[in-house]
Amino acid sequence: xKRLTDKELAELEGICGSDRVKWREExxxxxxxxxxxxxxxxxxxxxxxxxxEVEEIVRFANRHLIPITPRGRSTSLSGGxxxxxxGIVLDLSRMDGKLKIDTDDLVAVVSPxxxxxxxxxxxxxxxxxxxxxxxSSSVCTIGGNIAENAGGPRGLKYGVTKxxxxxxxxxxxxxxxxxTGGRTIKNVTGYDLTKLIVGSEGTLGIITEAVLRLIPxxxxxxxxxxxxxxxxxxxxxxxxxxxxxxxxxxxxxxxxACMEAVEQYEPSGLPIHSDALILFELxxxxxxxxxxxxxxxxxxxxxxARDVRRAKDETEREELWRARKQVSPAIARIKPTxxxxxxxxxxxxxxxxxxxxRKIRDEYKLHLVVFGHAGDGNLHPNILCxxxxxxxxxxxxxxxxxxxxxAIELGGTLSGEHGIxxxxxxxxxxxxxxxxxxxxxxxxxxxxxxxxxxxxxxxPRPGQRLVLSxx
Amino acid sequence: xxxxxxxxxxxxxxxxxxxxxxxxxxxACPTYETMGSETDSPRxxxxxxxxxxxxxxxxxxxxxxxxxxxxxxxxxxxACPSGxxxxxxxxSAKRLLYAERTPSFFVRFVRTCLxxxxxxxxxxxxxxxxxxxxxxxRLPQAVQKVGLDRFLPAPIRTIWPALPKIxxxxxxxxxxxxxxxxxPGELTVLFFQGCVMDVLYRNANLDSMRLLKAAxxxxxxxxxxxxxxxxxxxxxxxxxxRELAKHNIExxxxxxxNYRIDYVVNAAGGCGAMLQEYAQLLSDEPEWRERAKxxxxxxxxxxxxxxxxxxxxxxxxxxxxxxxxxxxxxxxQPSCHMxxxxxxxxxxxxxxHSVPGIRxxxxxxxxxxxxxxxxxxxxxxxxxxxxxxxxxxxLKKSGATTxxxxxxxxxxxxxxxxxxxxxxxxxxxxxxxxxxxxxVLDLSNRSNRSTSQFENRRNCDE
Numbered sequence: 001x002k003r004l005t006d007k008e009l010a011e012l013e014g015i016c017g018s019d020r021v022k023w024r025e026e027x028x029x030x031x032x033x034x035x036x037x038x039x040x041x042x043x044x045x046x047x048x049x050x051x052x053e054v055e056e057i058v059r060f061a062n063r064h065l066i067p068i069t070p071r072g073r074s075t076s077l078s079g080g081x082x083x084x085x086x087g088i089v090l091d092l093s094r095m096d097g098k099l100k101i102d103t104d105d106l107v108a109v110v111s112p113x114x115x116x117x118x119x120x121x122x123x124x125x126x127x128x129x130x131x132x133x134x135x136s137s138s139v140c141t142i143g144g145n146i147a148e149n150a151g152g153p154r155g156l157k158y159g160v161t162k163x164x165x166x167x168x169x170x171x172x173x174x175x176x177x178x179x180t181g182g183r184t185i186k187n188v189t190g191y192d193l194t195k196l197i198v199g200s201e202g203t204l205g206i207i208t209e210a211v212l213r214l215i216p217x218x219x220x221x222x223x224x225x226x227x228x229x230x231x232x233x234x235x236x237x238x239x240x241x242x243x244x245x246x247x248x249x250x251x252x253x254x255x256x257a258c259m260e261a262v263e264q265y266e267p268s269g270l271p272i273h274s275d276a277l278i279l280f281e282l283x284x285x286x287x288x289x290x291x292x293x294x295x296x297x298x299x300x301x302x303x304x305a306r307d308v309r310r311a312k313d314e315t316e317r318e319e320l321w322r323a324r325k326q327v328s329p330a331i332a333r334i335k336p337t338x339x340x341x342x343x344x345x346x347x348x349x350x351x352x353x354x355x356x357x358r359k360i361r362d363e364y365k366l367h368l369v370v371f372g373h374a375g376d377g378n379l380h381p382n383i384l385c386x387x388x389x390x391x392x393x394x395x396x397x398x399x400x401x402x403x404x405x406x407a408i409e410l411g412g413t414l415s416g417e418h419g420i421x422x423x424x425x426x427x428x429x430x431x432x433x434x435x436x437x438x439x440x441x442x443x444x445x446x447x448x449x450x451x452x453x454x455x456x457x458x459x460p461r462p463g464q465r466l467v468l469s470x471x
Numbered sequence: 472x473x474x475x476x477x478x479x480x481x482x483x484x485x486x487x488x489x490x491x492x493x494x495x496x497x498x499a500c501p502t503y504e505t506m507g508s509e510t511d512s513p514r515x516x517x518x519x520x521x522x523x524x525x526x527x528x529x530x531x532x533x534x535x536x537x538x539x540x541x542x543x544x545x546x547x548x549x550a551c552p553s554g555x556x557x558x559x560x561x562x563s564a565k566r567l568l569y570a571e572r573t574p575s576f577f578v579r580f581v582r583t584c585l586x587x588x589x590x591x592x593x594x595x596x597x598x599x600x601x602x603x604x605x606x607x608x609r610l611p612q613a614v615q616k617v618g619l620d621r622f623l624p625a626p627i628r629t630i631w632p633a634l635p636k637i638x639x640x641x642x643x644x645x646x647x648x649x650x651x652x653x654x655p656g657e658l659t660v661l662f663f664q665g666c667v668m669d670v671l672y673r674n675a676n677l678d679s680m681r682l683l684k685a686a687x688x689x690x691x692x693x694x695x696x697x698x699x700x701x702x703x704x705x706x707x708x709x710x711x712x713r714e715l716a717k718h719n720i721e722x723x724x725x726x727x728x729n730y731r732i733d734y735v736v737n738a739a740g741g742c743g744a745m746l747q748e749y750a751q752l753l754s755d756e757p758e759w760r761e762r763a764k765x766x767x768x769x770x771x772x773x774x775x776x777x778x779x780x781x782x783x784x785x786x787x788x789x790x791x792x793x794x795x796x797x798x799x800x801x802x803x804q805p806s807c808h809m810x811x812x813x814x815x816x817x818x819x820x821x822x823x824h825s826v827p828g829i830r831x832x833x834x835x836x837x838x839x840x841x842x843x844x845x846x847x848x849x850x851x852x853x854x855x856x857x858x859x860x861x862x863x864x865x866l867k868k869s870g871a872t873t874x875x876x877x878x879x880x881x882x883x884x885x886x887x888x889x890x891x892x893x894x895x896x897x898x899x900x901x902x903x904x905x906x907x908x909x910x911v912l913d914l915s916n917r918s919n920r921s922t923s924q925f926e927n928r929r930n931c932d933e
Contacts, residue, residue: 022508026533029522030508030515035492039522047507074509075494094507115498139494332553336488387488 003086004043008064012046012088015056020047020094031089034076035340036423037468042069042083047091051169051177051208054090058206059175061088067455070202072113072144075136077340078421080148080201084456090206092143098209101126107166107183108212112143116150119212129217131158134417135328143207149199151417153250153281156375158215160417162198167211170197173204173448183211196443201419202454204447218283221249222293223311225320226300231255231276235351237303238278238374242347244299246292250281251375252324255354257361258331258369262323265330270323274306276354278374279324327371334367335384339396339468343407344378344416356406357381364399366392378416387470397466404430425460478570479524483563487521489555490514496547496557501840502540505857511540513547513557520564531571538564540854542847543705544807544840549814558812559751562704569707577624581849582706589666589698590711599670603637626852633887638673659689659730660776661723663737663746666698668879675879675902679738679773682908686777693735695722701745701808704752705845716749717759720766735766738773738904740806740878741845744813746770772809772877773904774818801906802834802871804862804885806878810838819877819903826910834874835865843884856891859884863892877903 004012004023013021022031022045032039043066048054061068067087074081083089096113103126108119116130116137123130133152134140140150146168151160167181181187181194197204228234238251254262254277259270270277280296282289293310300308311317332338345353354370357379361368372379381403385396404414404427414424414431429437441459444451496513497503503512510519516537523534538561547557574582588594605611611632614620620628660683664676683690700715726732737743747770753763803823809815823831842848842858866874866888876882882900889895901909 022510024510024533024536025528025530026515026519026537027508027510029519029528029533030510030512030537033492033518035494039518045508073494073497074492091509117498136493136495139497328552329554332489332491336485338491338553 004066008060008066009044011060012044012057015060016046016048016053020049021045022047031071031074031091032083033470034074034079034081036077036079036082036421037470038079038082038084038422039470040082040084041086042089043086045089045091047094049095049097051171054092054095054171054206054208055175055177057088057090058171058173061452062174062450065450065452068452069454070143070147070206072141072147073115073139074144075140076144076148076419076421077342078148078201078415078419078423080419080421080454080457081144082422082456084422087452092206093141095143095208096141101128101214102183103128105183106214106216108214109183110142110210110212112141112146112207112210114142116140116142116145123214124217126214127217128214130164130212130214132161132164142210142212146198146207146210147200147202148419149417151373151376151378153252153373155373155378155417156251157247157249162195164213165194165198165210166213168194168197168207169209170205171208173450173453177208178205181211185213199419201421201457203444203457204453206453218249218285220286220289221281221283221317222289223317223320224280224282224293224296225307225309225323226278226280226296226305227271227274227307228276228278228300229274229304229306231354232351233303233305234276234278234374235348237300237305238350239348240299240303241296242375244295246282246295248280248292248296248375249283250279251373252279253277253350253370253372253374253379254279254324254327255370257367258327258371259323261330261334261369262326265333266326268319268323268326271306277323279320324371327369331369331382331384335386337385337387339383339385339400340418341381341383341400341403342378342415342418343381343403343412344376345407345410345412347375347377349410349412350374350377350379353379353406353410353412356410357403360399360402360406364395364402366395366399368399373416376416377412387468393468397468400466400468401427420458422457423466425458426464426466428458428460478567479526481563481567481570482520482524483556483559484521484524486556486560486563487517487524489553490517490521491553492518493552495552496550499546499550499838501542501544501546501842501858501861502854504839505854505861506540510537513541513551516541516564517555517557517560520560523564523567531568534564535568535572538568540851542807542840542842542844542858544844545811546807546838546840549811549838558748562707562709565705565707566709567707569709578850581626581846582708585846585849586703586706586708586711589702590715592697595666595670595698599637600639602634602670603639606634606637607639624852626849629890630848630883630887633883633890635671635883635886637671657689658687658733659691660734660736661691661693661696661726661732663693663696663699663735663742663770665737665739665742665879668739668742672879672882672902675738675905678902678908678912679736679904681912682777682904683736683773685912686779688776690736691726691730691732693722693726695726697722699742699745700752701741702845704745704748709752712745712752713756716752716763719746720749720759720762723766723769724762732769734776735770736773736776737770738877738902740772740809740813740815741880742878743770743772744808747813772813772815772818774822774877775815777907778818778821798828799873800830800832800871801873801875802832802866802869803837803875803903804834804841804866804881805837806876806881807838807840807844809877819875822903822907823875826907829910832869832871834869834871836861837865841881841884841888843878843880845880848884848887855884859888860891863888863894866898867892867894872898873906874898874900875903875906876900 067085071081098111134150367384700712704712750767753759842855848855
């Protein structure tokens with residue numbers, strides 16, 4: 001891929017002004033990574049503040065056939081914001097001017113650089129809620145959430161980002177701007193391009209504005225914790241709870257290795273000899289959820305839960321959630337490198353998936369812990385390793401392959417909420433088949449004839465394999 | 472700039488591998504907020520240090536640009552879910568750059584003036600006298616009046632007049648008295664006065680010692696101590712930092728031959744953090760490792776000691792006896808190194824809340840650095856002022872008329888910020904110890920000595 005000439009850089013500076021066009025060595029390195037693997041230096045970083053600037057930059061890139069990689073705050077775990085072919089990194093995190101809440105229409109109109117946490121705060125201030133809540137919400141941007149179709153723990157009851165995007169303003173790879181959808185829940189006018197763009201990982205255009213659906217904030221919540229000696233029992237309990245008509249806002253699962261890690265990091269009396277821990281959060285009318293909490297306790301006890309606790313107040317609620325919050329820091333202490341995987345299986349297959357993940361752990365002799373969102377079958381097997389140990393990293397690569405194979409064999413998917421990016425594209429065909437990929441490529445080709453928009457993502461190169469290395 | 476391979480090994484490479492690049496540090500970083508670039512974020516800097524250590528940077532100047540923009544406030548450490556010790560990565564880069572680079576004339580000038588002076592008690596006293604004399608003859612105002620100040624570099628031009636009124640060092644000598652041996656069972660502490668703190672904010676030190684005495688604690692001024700070495704460590708001058716640390720450790724050990732010392736108390740958040748980090752600083756010297764650990768374990772902030780249950784009773788009783796109710800809206804600007812290195816968040820707040828009748832209002836983003844950061848406001852003046860101006864917006868929004876601080880650097884910077892925001896007639900900056908002393912010790916009989924910095928500054932301005 002060719003490098004940008006001085007003349008081309010000057011042209012970009014003409015669009016954005018020199019202080020928002022960054023090409024020094026320290027800038028190129030600082031925009032070379034995300035929270036996954038690999039380092040790819042862009043030629044230049046451009047920070048637009050308005051749609052008009054984005055249009056001009058995209059037209060410029062399309063004219064000169066320069067790759068362009070859109071990026072929010074680069075918290076991606078799949079390689080979405082990596083400029084694998086160099087060129088321009090389009091940093092949209094500073095484009096955060098608009099955040100308007102409309103309490104009559106129950107929508108928010110936002111610029112892509114607005115952080116998810118800021119939207120949460122603003123919606124709550126109006127008695128409303130924007131449910132998607134990825135764990136990076138204090139950092140990540142709405143633009144990135146939409147591009148990657150971010151999820152979070154509330155998927156079962158509230159769905160994921162795609163369920164809240166009503167309309168989008170998108171700068172197309174050829175520089176035109178289109179508006180998709182609108183600000184109504186019902187809208188069947190033409191193809192649903194909104195849904196196509198959500199989760200397209202920046203390969204189909206640049207999101208410059210979004211209309212998001214908000215819902216009334218539930219007035220109360222309840223938190224419960226249940227511990228099981230056998231993970232299969234916990235799976236049955238979950239199925240029974242759902243069959244009883246209870247839909248918890250969150251159902252978070254931690255396996256034994258996870259509890260052990262947390263206990264080692266900061267002892268808090270977790271039952272480390274038990275097999276599974278489930279945290280429930282109910283939200284809704286206080287009387288309704290109090291009744292549901294009682295039911296959950298009865299069902300868990302019926303399925304031989306060793307211990308069930310219900311938080312009586314805010315302090316106890318925090319205490320129960322603390323264990324879950326400690327997972328990340330706790331497992332980070334085990335070994336320096338963390339591979340955070342993200343498979344999703346049908347709910348009924350969770351116990352079997354966990355069994356098979358444990359076999360993978362033993363077979364490849366790795367530190368593997370499992371936690372995840374039990375309500376929607378989204379599991380996060382995390383492998384802790386050391387990237388300096390090349391031999392171990394080869395085993396990790398094989399284990400990751402085995403994890404994906406397991407997900408697909410159980411009727412699940414490669415990615416619940418992290419996206420394909422560069423990390424999972426080698427496995428895409430397993431799930432989609434060659435024709436599935438071919439028709440997706442046709443869409444890409446029609447939208448982006450010059451292939452400038454986030455190239456090297458989703459679609460595998462011939463013979464591409466998973467390589468977990470920063471070099 | 473050419474770097475030798477051996478110097479690259481100074482970088483804390485292994486520590487950079489602990490960073491999983493999740494970005495949770497971004498919202499905590501003041502320079503990421505003001506500069507809006509990943510280059511000026513903790514995650515960006517860590518990855519640059521990593522790239523440099525791997526020999527992947529063509530030019531070490533790229534690293535210098537990013538590292539010099541860092542305040543070293545360490546708010547990212549508190550935010551990090553993986554426990555990355557950013558301080559070690561940052562200071563390792565500082566050491567490399569200190570060894571490799573000849574800084575600009577101005578930076579060398581500031582370093583020489585400050586870093587060398589604070590190392591020596593005599594030089595420090597001289598600086599105090601000089602500043603005090605300049606203030607007495609109203610030199611800053613005179614220079615300003617005839618327009619000569621435009622020839623001064625911006626940081627000096629603006630920070631100089633913001634200095635608090637400095638008491639003449641000779642006038643202070645009377646206050647030192649011989650040490651009385653403590654009675655058995657009495658809690659005995661050494662009071663670490665610091666260097667800049669003792670020149671610029673001596674009243675805060677004196678009030679700290681008065682508060683400790685009022686709490687029934689035997690206080691011995693730690694006269695033999697020299698500067699804690701924080702400014703040197705943060706600038707990359709590790710040799711001086713080690714030298715000062717060893718001096719102070721030995722000084723404590725000598726005193727301990729005669730007294731049982733329970734704590735070494737200080738009232739400066741940055742110095743306190745450095746004293747506690749001696750253990751880390753000297754961990755690679757077998758002869759010093761254990762001694763440094765022992766020393767560090769004794770170092771605590773005054774707020775901790777004052778909150779200590781047994782002592783608090785005595786101290787609170789004097790607060791309760793204060794008849795007057797205070798009509799004041801206060802807010803608190805924590806020192807970064809007190810919060811993120813000493814991990815002391817709640818003690819100062821609890822003390823503030825213990826004073827009857829005050830109205831406490833939290834400041835938005837109080838945990839964010841004010842931009843002082845050692846000598847950052849001198850050598851990265853523009854960047855520092857951007858950060859400071861945001862702090863002033865938050866302060867204004869809080870509606871407080873008093874801002875309480877716990878570190879000399881913060882206090883000086885806040886004074887400067889108030890001037891820039893034209894708030895200096897409405898809001899005063901005061902050290903926690905001074906404020907407490909005024910409210911719990913002086914309320915019934917206000918003495919002249921403990922005039923607030925507010926009044927001091929006005930004297931200086933007139």
